[in-house]
Amino acid sequence: MRKIKLILILLICCSLITGCAETKILERISLVTLIGYDNGDEDKVTATTVVRQINPEFESRVETQTETEATSKGTRIKVDMKTAKKLAAGQLRVVLYGEELAKQGIEESIQTLLSNSEISTSVYLAVVRGESKTLIEQNYEGISDIGQHLYNLIDHNIEQQQLISSTLHEIGRDNQSKVRNFALPILKKEGQFIGITGTAFFNKGKMVGELPSSDISYLVLICDSFKSGTLELSLDSESISPTVETKGDTLNLAVDSIKSKSIIKVTDAKKNEFDLNILLKCRLLETSNKIDISDPKVNKTIEKAMNEKIESEISRIIKYTKEIESDIFGFGEEYRSQVRGANLTEEKWMEMYKKMKLNINVDVEIIRNGVYE
Incomplete structure (x- = not known):
C-alpha cells in the first residue's frame, strides 16, 4: 500500500511538471x-x-x-x-x-x-x-x-x-x-x-x-592554463649561439603545450607591483633546422631562450593593453582579492593599471622531444 502511494505521488508530480512546460x-x-x-x-x-x-x-x-x-x-x-x-x-x-x-x-x-x-x-x-x-x-x-x-x-x-x-x-x-x-x-x-x-x-x-x-597563444598563456594547443616561436640566433648552430638569423620552433599554469600575485600593494609567473611544460614538435635536443646543454639553452622570448612578447602585450586601458587578464580582480580594503573603483584601478609594475617570470621545461620519444 505504501509503494502504491509513492507511485501515485510521483505520477502527480510528473504531471504537474509536464503541465508547466511550454510545448514547442x-x-x-x-x-x-x-x-x-x-x-x-x-x-x-x-x-x-x-x-x-x-x-x-x-x-x-x-x-x-x-x-x-x-x-x-x-x-x-x-x-x-x-x-x-x-x-x-x-x-x-x-x-x-x-x-x-x-x-x-x-x-x-x-x-x-x-x-x-x-x-x-x-x-x-x-x-x-x-x-x-x-x-x-x-x-x-x-x-x-x-x-x-x-x-x-x-x-x-x-x-x-x-x-x-x-x-x-x-x-x-x-x-x-x-x-x-x-x-x-x-x-x-x-x-x-x-x-x-x-x-x-x-x-x-x-x-x-x-x-x-x-598573439592569441600569449593571451591564453596569461589568462588561462594550457592543457593542449601549440605555440610557434622565432628565437634569435644570438640567444642560442654558440651552443646551437643556426642556418640563418633565427631558429623557428613549434612546441606543443602539455601543461601550463599562470599565477598572478601582488608583491607590493603600496608600490603597485605584481608578479606574473608562468610555468610551461611542453614538447618540441618541429624546428627550422636540425638540433640535438637530447644534449642537456642544448636543451637548457633552448629553454632559456624560450623563457626570454615569451617574457618579451608578454611584456609587449601588457604594455599595449595599458595604453588602450583594457585589463582583460584580471590583475584588478587579483589586487582586490589579495589586498584588504582596496576599495577599487573602475577609474581608480585603470589609473593604477597604467602605472602597474609587472615582473614577468616564465619557466619553460621541454619534457620530451616530438611524439615518439
Missing part, C-alpha cells in the same frame, strides 16, 4: 541560429537573423532576414512579422557585432541578451571585420547553416586553446566587474572562407584596440 513542436517554430548586429541609419541598429525552418517531413531550410529598428527587440518584432512561424531563440549559437558598432559600444546589447531567459548563456560573441550583414549574407560553398558553422569554428578553436573563450556568461560576468574588461575574437570573410584574424579588446563595452591572431 519543431515544424511550428522557426529556429534562430545566428544574429548579426550593425549600425543602422539615424542611430538605429540593423539585425541580420539566420533562421532555420523545419517542415513536417523534418527537412530544414535556412533563410536570412534583415531589419533595422531603434532597438534589437524592435528588429525581432519586424522579423516575426515576416515569418510564418514563431521565432525561437533557444537554438541561438553565435551573436556577431559589426566593427563600427563594436567601437560605439555593445554593453546594452549584452544586457539585453542576458535578460532573455530563452537565450543560453553558452552563446558565443564575436566581432566582424566590416559589417556582420555582409559576412552572413555571403553564399559559401559547403556551408548550409552559417550559424552552426561559426559556432563550430569558435568552439573547436577554444577547445584547442587557440582562442580565449567568449561565451555570453563569461562576457557578461567580466562586463559587470568594475576592475576587469573583456575581449572577443575577430572574424573576417576571406573569399569562400571565414577566419579568426585577431582579438578585440573592450573597455566599458566599447572596442578600444586589437591584436593579431599570432
Whole structure:
C-alpha cells in the first residue's frame, strides 16, 4: 500500500511538471541560429537573423532576414512579422557585432541578451571585420547553416586553446566587474572562407584596440592554463649561439603545450607591483633546422631562450593593453582579492593599471622531444 502511494505521488508530480512546460513542436517554430548586429541609419541598429525552418517531413531550410529598428527587440518584432512561424531563440549559437558598432559600444546589447531567459548563456560573441550583414549574407560553398558553422569554428578553436573563450556568461560576468574588461575574437570573410584574424579588446563595452591572431597563444598563456594547443616561436640566433648552430638569423620552433599554469600575485600593494609567473611544460614538435635536443646543454639553452622570448612578447602585450586601458587578464580582480580594503573603483584601478609594475617570470621545461620519444 505504501509503494502504491509513492507511485501515485510521483505520477502527480510528473504531471504537474509536464503541465508547466511550454510545448514547442519543431515544424511550428522557426529556429534562430545566428544574429548579426550593425549600425543602422539615424542611430538605429540593423539585425541580420539566420533562421532555420523545419517542415513536417523534418527537412530544414535556412533563410536570412534583415531589419533595422531603434532597438534589437524592435528588429525581432519586424522579423516575426515576416515569418510564418514563431521565432525561437533557444537554438541561438553565435551573436556577431559589426566593427563600427563594436567601437560605439555593445554593453546594452549584452544586457539585453542576458535578460532573455530563452537565450543560453553558452552563446558565443564575436566581432566582424566590416559589417556582420555582409559576412552572413555571403553564399559559401559547403556551408548550409552559417550559424552552426561559426559556432563550430569558435568552439573547436577554444577547445584547442587557440582562442580565449567568449561565451555570453563569461562576457557578461567580466562586463559587470568594475576592475576587469573583456575581449572577443575577430572574424573576417576571406573569399569562400571565414577566419579568426585577431582579438578585440573592450573597455566599458566599447572596442578600444586589437591584436593579431599570432598573439592569441600569449593571451591564453596569461589568462588561462594550457592543457593542449601549440605555440610557434622565432628565437634569435644570438640567444642560442654558440651552443646551437643556426642556418640563418633565427631558429623557428613549434612546441606543443602539455601543461601550463599562470599565477598572478601582488608583491607590493603600496608600490603597485605584481608578479606574473608562468610555468610551461611542453614538447618540441618541429624546428627550422636540425638540433640535438637530447644534449642537456642544448636543451637548457633552448629553454632559456624560450623563457626570454615569451617574457618579451608578454611584456609587449601588457604594455599595449595599458595604453588602450583594457585589463582583460584580471590583475584588478587579483589586487582586490589579495589586498584588504582596496576599495577599487573602475577609474581608480585603470589609473593604477597604467602605472602597474609587472615582473614577468616564465619557466619553460621541454619534457620530451616530438611524439615518439
